[in-house]
Amino acid sequence: MREARLSGRAAPLLVPPRPAAGQPGMWAAALRAVGRSRSALIGGTIVLLIVLVAIFASLLSPYDPQEIDVSRRLVGPRSAHPFGTDNLGRDILSRVIHGTRISLSVGGLVVGCSAGAGIVLGLLAGYSSHLDRVLMRIMDGLMAFPTTLLAIALMAALGARLSNVIIALAIVFTPRVARVVRSVTLVLRELDYVQAAQALGARDSRVLLRHVLPNCMAPVIVQGTFTFAESVLAEAALSFLGVGLPPYIPSWGTIITVGRQFMQTAWWITVFPGMAILVSVLGLNLLGDGLRDLADPRLRGRLG
Amino acid sequence: MTGYVLRRLVALLPVLLIVSTVGFFLIYLTPGDPAAVMLGPDATAEEIENLRTQMGLNRPLHVQLLHWYSRTLRGDLGDSIFLQRPVRQAIIERLEPTVLLTSMSLFVAVAVGVPAGVVSAVRRNSWMDQVAMGVALFGVSVPGFWLGLNLILFFSVYLGLFPVAGYEPVAQSVVGALRSLVLPALTLGIGGSALIARMTRSSMLEVLGQDFVRTARAKGNQERRVILGHALRNAMIPTVTVIGLALGGLLAGAIVTETVFVIPGVGRLVINSVARRDYPVIQGVLMFIASIYVLVNLFIDVIYVYLDPRVKYA
Numbered sequence: 001m002r003e004a005r006l007s008g009r010a011a012p013l014l015v016p017p018r019p020a021a022g023q024p025g026m027w028a029a030a031l032r033a034v035g036r037s038r039s040a041l042i043g044g045t046i047v048l049l050i051v052l053v054a055i056f057a058s059l060l061s062p063y064d065p066q067e068i069d070v071s072r073r074l075v076g077p078r079s080a081h082p083f084g085t086d087n088l089g090r091d092i093l094s095r096v097i098h099g100t101r102i103s104l105s106v107g108g109l110v111v112g113c114s115a116g117a118g119i120v121l122g123l124l125a126g127y128s129s130h131l132d133r134v135l136m137r138i139m140d141g142l143m144a145f146p147t148t149l150l151a152i153a154l155m156a157a158l159g160a161r162l163s164n165v166i167i168a169l170a171i172v173f174t175p176r177v178a179r180v181v182r183s184v185t186l187v188l189r190e191l192d193y194v195q196a197a198q199a200l201g202a203r204d205s206r207v208l209l210r211h212v213l214p215n216c217m218a219p220v221i222v223q224g225t226f227t228f229a230e231s232v233l234a235e236a237a238l239s240f241l242g243v244g245l246p247p248y249i250p251s252w253g254t255i256i257t258v259g260r261q262f263m264q265t266a267w268w269i270t271v272f273p274g275m276a277i278l279v280s281v282l283g284l285n286l287l288g289d290g291l292r293d294l295a296d297p298r299l300r301g302r303l304g
Numbered sequence: 305m306t307g308y309v310l311r312r313l314v315a316l317l318p319v320l321l322i323v324s325t326v327g328f329f330l331i332y333l334t335p336g337d338p339a340a341v342m343l344g345p346d347a348t349a350e351e352i353e354n355l356r357t358q359m360g361l362n363r364p365l366h367v368q369l370l371h372w373y374s375r376t377l378r379g380d381l382g383d384s385i386f387l388q389r390p391v392r393q394a395i396i397e398r399l400e401p402t403v404l405l406t407s408m409s410l411f412v413a414v415a416v417g418v419p420a421g422v423v424s425a426v427r428r429n430s431w432m433d434q435v436a437m438g439v440a441l442f443g444v445s446v447p448g449f450w451l452g453l454n455l456i457l458f459f460s461v462y463l464g465l466f467p468v469a470g471y472e473p474v475a476q477s478v479v480g481a482l483r484s485l486v487l488p489a490l491t492l493g494i495g496g497s498a499l500i501a502r503m504t505r506s507s508m509l510e511v512l513g514q515d516f517v518r519t520a521r522a523k524g525n526q527e528r529r530v531i532l533g534h535a536l537r538n539a540m541i542p543t544v545t546v547i548g549l550a551l552g553g554l555l556a557g558a559i560v561t562e563t564v565f566v567i568p569g570v571g572r573l574v575i576n577s578v579a580r581r582d583y584p585v586i587q588g589v590l591m592f593i594a595s596i597y598v599l600v601n602l603f604i605d606v607i608y609v610y611l612d613p614r615v616k617y618a
Contacts, residue, residue, distance in 0.1 A: 041456060048586070049492075082437075101354065104442070118392070121448070137318050137319070137322065138322060139322075140318075140319050140322070141318070141319050141322025141323055141325070142322070142326070142327065144319050144323050144594045144595075144597060144598045145323070145553050145554060145590065145593075145594045145597075146556030146593065146594075146597060147552075147553075148551040148553075148556035148557065148559060148560065149555070149556040149559060149574075149589075149590060149593055149594075150326075150590070152574060152578065152586075153330055153574075153586050153587075153590045154330075154333065155578070155588050156330075156335050156577075156578040156581075156583070157330050157331060157333035157586075158333055158334070158335075159334075174500065184339070184452055218466055228390075229445070236447050236449075236450075237447065237448070237560050238450050239560055239600055241559075241560060241575055242578075242579070243575070243578050244576070256449070256450060256453070260453060262455060263456075263457055263461075264324050264457070267457065270450065270453055271454075274447060274450035274453075274454070277447045277450065278442075278446050278447070278450075281445040281447075282441060282442070285441060285444060285445050289441075294576070297599040
């Protein structure tokens with residue numbers, strides 16, 4: 001499928017021959033490809049910076065995010081507290097920096113879990129028409145629920161905890177990955193090289209893992225980037241609604257919930273964590289747009 | 305045509321069955337005895353036992369499930385524990401603001417998104433395209449609840465143009481109802497319009513490069529007619545799908561937006577029920593909104609026939 005596209009108009013000029021997966025130079029080629037897409041480059045840089053903030057959160061934050069000091073409550077932005085403080089005198093900058101950790105952990109784990117489950121289900125459904133009926137009916141049923149609503153209902157049943165937010169969002173996003181992987185598998189299954197592998201007596205598991213799965217990875221990575229962005233938004237929304245993380249955990253959503261009560265007098269409590277969400281999700285969406293265009297040369301220059 | 309609609313309705317049954325199954329098993333995800341969780345730590349063993357009997361939790365699982373199916377597929381969503389009334393009635397009482405809010409934001413989303421997408425595609429890479437797509441990227445990335453809070457602060461608190469929060473029922477004042485929903489509808493509509501603008505742009509670009517558009521121009525049609533009559537009509541097909549999918553986002557987004565603007569709709573009902581552990585209401589709203597969403601998307605598939613004569617449903 002990909003080969004057919006590369007031979008299309010203008011494509012050979014834009015896409016140099018790719019080293020196969022696992023060969024040296026694969027990563028260099030991937031990096032060069034990302035460098036050619038402006039949105040992937042900008043988005044990737046933003047995401048990289050945010051990941052660094054999350055990793056070095058303790059070094060970067062000027063205060064302990066949980067440190068309460070009532071003598072400096074609701075202080076506006078100034079040099080000692082660039083983002084101000086909240087009603088308990090906690091430093092907003094430090095809380096936003098630590099919130100990066102929470103948001104990225106939730107996003108990363110949700111993407112990991114939903115991709116893992118979605119790949120397995122999608123491969124099985126795409127490969128076996130018996131399983132396909134049952135699995136895709138269930139996936140269609142799950143996709144009948146608007147995502148935030150299903151996440152709220154699951155959180156109501158499971159209880160407001162960090163691990164449950166991840167479980168709930170992973171359940172919500174798995175069907176999409178499964179659908180993408182299934183549709184790619186359905187096409188690949190009919191291709192000569194897969195049939196040749198089958199004819200040579202390769203076991204189903206080998207065909208799926210060695211021949212089908214690698215070709216599913218591009219769409220899964222694109223989907224995963226957008227899922228990451230949506231998970232960050234969903235976690236913030238759930239926490240804001242009081243059904244996500246408990247309020248003492250410094251997540252971007254919970255900081256905004258606290259700040260909401262003081263919006264008219266202390267705008268900084270809500271504005272800064274909101275900007276943090278906006279910038280991260282923007283970066284992820286840009287990266288996703290760029291990767292999608294790279295994965296599908298037909299679309300190059302059309303989107304984003 | 306009728307046959308197609310009928311077949312699609314039949315194909316809907318397994319989806320609704322799964323929606324109902326998810327609704328049923330929701331309470332079994334609670335750690336511990338659902339009845340005890342619902343009544344809270346102060347309940348006596350007798351009260352818990354009564355609720356278990358009332359909810360049928362003591363019966364074998366398959367009996368419960370069959371009973372649940374026959375009940376929910378008939379539209380009976382059970383009784384709210386806290387509100388002491390049928391869930392269906394509780395939903396209907398709060399439906400007005402939610403339906404109005406969702407329709408208004410859908411209107412905003414389409415009215416802004418489609419023209420923005422068309423202009424971006426026709427004037428590709430111009431400053432208008434870049435601005436529109438920049439705004440659209442912002443629209444899909446901004447957290448709705450945060451945007452809502454900022455709109456309240458600016459338009460209601462500083463400028464005093466709209467009420468800060470709350471809702472005036474249509475029965476009291478139609479203008480008041482619309483006024484109280486302007487900011488919530490904008491909050492929700494911006495995200496939706498961003499999605500629709502991006503989709504319209506990419507499908508317009510695809511269509512504009514095709515032969516029939518060149519033919520339409522070669523025939524001497526005015527550019528306006530070529531764009532709106534020939535290109536847009538074809539480009540709308542994927543856009544209509546996105547509008548249907550965006551509706552799901554709007555319905556779910558209404559829950560968050562109603563909380564931000566303190567609107568007594570179905571969304572507030574769910575969030576309040578989570579705090580009260582009123583599971584029948586959560587299950588009921590979950591199934592209700594999913595069913596509406598599925599039905600609307602079926603309706604959209606049927607609209608295809610009119611938009612695209614190539615699609616035949618023999």
